[in-house]
Amino acid sequence: MAYEVAAPKYVRLAQTLQGRIKDGTYPPGTLLPSENQLVQAFGMSRPTVVRALELLKRDGWLESRQGYGTIVRGRPEAVEQKDQRGREALERDESRASGRLVHVGQVPVPPRVASILGVPKRAKVFVRRLLIEDEGEAVELSSSYFPAGLLDGTDLGDSAPLDGSLRAHLEARKKVRFDHVTERVSARLPSAEEAEHLGMSTADPVLSVLVVACDVSGQALQVTDVVLPGDRQELEDTYRLG
Known part of the structure; x- marks a missing residue:
């Protein structure tokens, strides 16, 4: 019997956003949709959206700029190459x-x-x-x-x-x-x-x-x-x- 363990919602949302960055839906250098827009688009709570964005920022996919918004940085070489x-x-x-x-x-x-x-x-x-x-x-x-x-x-x-x-x-x-x-x-x-x-x-x-x-x-x-x-x-x- 196989057991499936679903990843937390914020992890799944981060994976989805990461996939859209990879396929060019959110190109590097562009502004990511706002938290309100992401809440409405994915039907998830604000805390879930915030945690997903924090995860992507931590790993270098996104960057916050005060007074401007969240910028897409693209695939972070440092994360891909980091020895873990x-x-x-x-x-x-x-x-x-x-x-x-x-x-x-x-x-x-x-x-x-x-x-x-x-x-x-x-x-x-x-x-x-x-x-x-x-x-x-x-x-x-x-x-x-x-x-x-x-x-x-x-x-x-x-x-x-x-x-x-x-x-x-x-x-x-x-x-x-x-x-x-x-x-x-x-x-x-x-x-x-x-x-x-x-x-x-x-x-x-x-x-x-x-x-x-x-x-x-x-x-x-x-x-x-x-x-x-x-x-x-x-x-x-x-x-x-x-």
Whole structure:
């Protein structure tokens, strides 16, 4: 049985507006319709429209100019080229990765993953768990979970590393298309299994990057929990002030 999880309304609206920028409906340099016009055109509430615009401004598709309105900037090169943890996890070639697969099979679904995939909290889901090492030291544990309907006709169940990335394999075998990724970063204590793989204590915190990869409709195709030892991480970002 396949479960579909709809993306929030503001995400779907942002995707629609982004598509219109890409196809030239809203050309770069032009003025985007006002919030009132967007509310009427899409039949959505003002808070939904505002959140969608904030998302597109944050990612560089739009720019606000006081006293003038919201300007279309077009496809932001910085966003497309930015090295992000989610993209790395999705496009990592298992056969060339500096590490090894430590588990392939059914596991009890973590609560956060259950809500995203739309499965009962006590259900079991399929996982591919990859341990990344650097000069013999464990530096990352990447656990990728999939909806049950995506397993048929793929090699995801094989215990050998895939020749290529999970994304490329799924797009080729299942004819799906990955459209966007949401990353949720949090600090937490590791599970006993995570601590064992990473060679650390369960009392030491880890940084968890939950990567949710969806198709254009917002349905989750893959959820990857990237777990990193907390004492070896530092977050840094550089961005432009408008």
